[in-house]
Amino acid sequence: MSSTHSKRVVLSAGLAALVLAGTAACSSSGGSSTAFGHKKITLITGVKSDPFYITMTCAAQAEAKAKGFDFTADGSAQWDVSVQRPLIDSVAASRPDGLMISPVDTSALTPSLKQIQSAGTKVALVDTSVTDPSVGITRISSDNEKGGQVAADALAQQMGQKGSVIVISVKPGISTTDARIKGFTEEMAAKYPGITMLPTLYDNDLPATAASQIQSTLAAHPDLGGVFAGNTNTGQGIATGLQQAGRQGAVKVAAFDAEPDEVSALKAGTLQVLVAQDPASIGTQAVDQLAAAFGGQPVQKEIGTTMVAITKDTMNDPDVSKYFYKAGC
Numbered sequence: 001m002s003s004t005h006s007k008r009v010v011l012s013a014g015l016a017a018l019v020l021a022g023t024a025a026c027s028s029s030g031g032s033s034t035a036f037g038h039k040k041i042t043l044i045t046g047v048k049s050d051p052f053y054i055t056m057t058c059a060a061q062a063e064a065k066a067k068g069f070d071f072t073a074d075g076s077a078q079w080d081v082s083v084q085r086p087l088i089d090s091v092a093a094s095r096p097d098g099l100m101i102s103p104v105d106t107s108a109l110t111p112s113l114k115q116i117q118s119a120g121t122k123v124a125l126v127d128t129s130v131t132d133p134s135v136g137i138t139r140i141s142s143d144n145e146k147g148g149q150v151a152a153d154a155l156a157q158q159m160g161q162k163g164s165v166i167v168i169s170v171k172p173g174i175s176t177t178d179a180r181i182k183g184f185t186e187e188m189a190a191k192y193p194g195i196t197m198l199p200t201l202y203d204n205d206l207p208a209t210a211a212s213q214i215q216s217t218l219a220a221h222p223d224l225g226g227v228f229a230g231n232t233n234t235g236q237g238i239a240t241g242l243q244q245a246g247r248q249g250a251v252k253v254a255a256f257d258a259e260p261d262e263v264s265a266l267k268a269g270t271l272q273v274l275v276a277q278d279p280a281s282i283g284t285q286a287v288d289q290l291a292a293a294f295g296g297q298p299v300q301k302e303i304g305t306t307m308v309a310i311t312k313d314t315m316n317d318p319d320v321s322k323y324f325y326k327a328g329c
């Protein structure tokens with residue numbers, strides 16, 4: 001299996017909307033389904049209602065249809081191992097030719113995934129991954145650590161490189177959000193001595209919890225200068241909490257993702273920076289890599305996809321707004 005993982009940094013026009021372009025898949029042309037027989041792909045996402053995963057699902061579904069594959073998608077109702085496990089167990093029973101999955105934990109589900117892989121299903125890890133390197137013929141995601149660094153630089157600029165900052169994210173043990181926090185905190189420590197980091201908080205992917213946490217933080221630290229939100233629901237909750245506290249705009253926020261509520265909060269000035277990913281490309285490229293595997297073609301072990309740091313000044317640029325997530329296909 002070839003393994004290339006290269007990135008290009010492209011600064012778009014206008015205020016620095018930083019585009020981290022991913023690698024391009026080197027999968028085969030794919031060919032028609034007759035070349036592979038009638039293949040079946042199942043997608044299990046982290047949270048079914050999440051616009052990041054809805055955008056990924058829509059793109060994967062379109063690519064699978066174009067290649068003549070059967071395609072089914074499902075996802076957890078919430079970010080929880082006990083909720084995702086039954087979905088994985090049902091895949092073990094149905095034995096699709098390909099499984100695309102965003103595991104909600106870096107290790108708890110690995111035995112089930114190895115069993116599915118051993119039974120002949122080709123596994124593509126999309127967005128999140130697991131620690132065990134033997135799982136997955138391909139791993140496709142943003143460079144989340146780099147995304148955390150980009151968020152730190154953008155937030156520090158918004159804050160005038162001084163003041164206190166808090167990170168609020170989902171829960172420990174998620175490969176993507178853990179990497180973002182690592183990139184963010186290390187960048188802040190290395191480059192911004194005038195910025196003080198408060199202890200990280202976790203909201204279990206619940207906006208109401210994030211809203212409550214940011215208000216409690218403001219009560220304890222009235223001079224709070226900035227917040228890093230690790231994903232969509234956290235960004236939504238922080239925007240709500242700041243509005244409820246009357247501190248929107250005064251406390252600067254960099255949030256990962258670009259789902260509709262976050263985009264609205266960016267436009268309203270409640271959030272200042274969004275680090276958008278390209279879930280559509282993750283979904284499309286995962287289908288392409290599975291098609292290559294079905295056809296005995298080379299498969300790319302790791303693929304990094306694009307991220308775009310967006311501000312209110314750049315959000316109306318079509319080359320930027322094309323990264324906004326969908327709430328439906």
Ligand code: T6T
Nearest residue numbers: 050052127176231232233257
């Ligand atoms: O940020 C994305 C995804 O990359 C992450 O793994 C989990 O949260 C999201 O789905 C957004 O809610």
